[in-house]
Amino acid sequence: MSTLYSRRLTSTEYLLELDTFSRFVILKLMLDDKDIQKLIEVFATREELKEMISRLVTKEEFSNLQTAIDAYAKRCDDYFK
Numbered sequence: 001m002s003t004l005y006s007r008r009l010t011s012t013e014y015l016l017e018l019d020t021f022s023r024f025v026i027l028k029l030m031l032d033d034k035d036i037q038k039l040i041e042v043f044a045t046r047e048e049l050k051e052m053i054s055r056l057v058t059k060e061e062f063s064n065l066q067t068a069i070d071a072y073a074k075r076c077d078d079y080f081k
Helices: 011-017 020-030 033-042 046-054 059-079
Strands: none
Touching: none
16 A cells, blocks of 8 residues: 555546556456457447437527427416416
């Protein structure tokens, strides 16, 4: 244990303290090709992320929808009074 720390580091904290190459070596030793393939299948690519983000509703679109719903609710409220 390092003298800089008063407590034992968790495995995540330990990995964060290492340089990139050391992290790669340790993770490569911990994960086999099957594990790496599973991770590749689960994580989205940059292109997939860009596509997902482009389909998100903008603040303006959300505001317009909220305004329309409020107007509809007011009409219903007035009708049933």
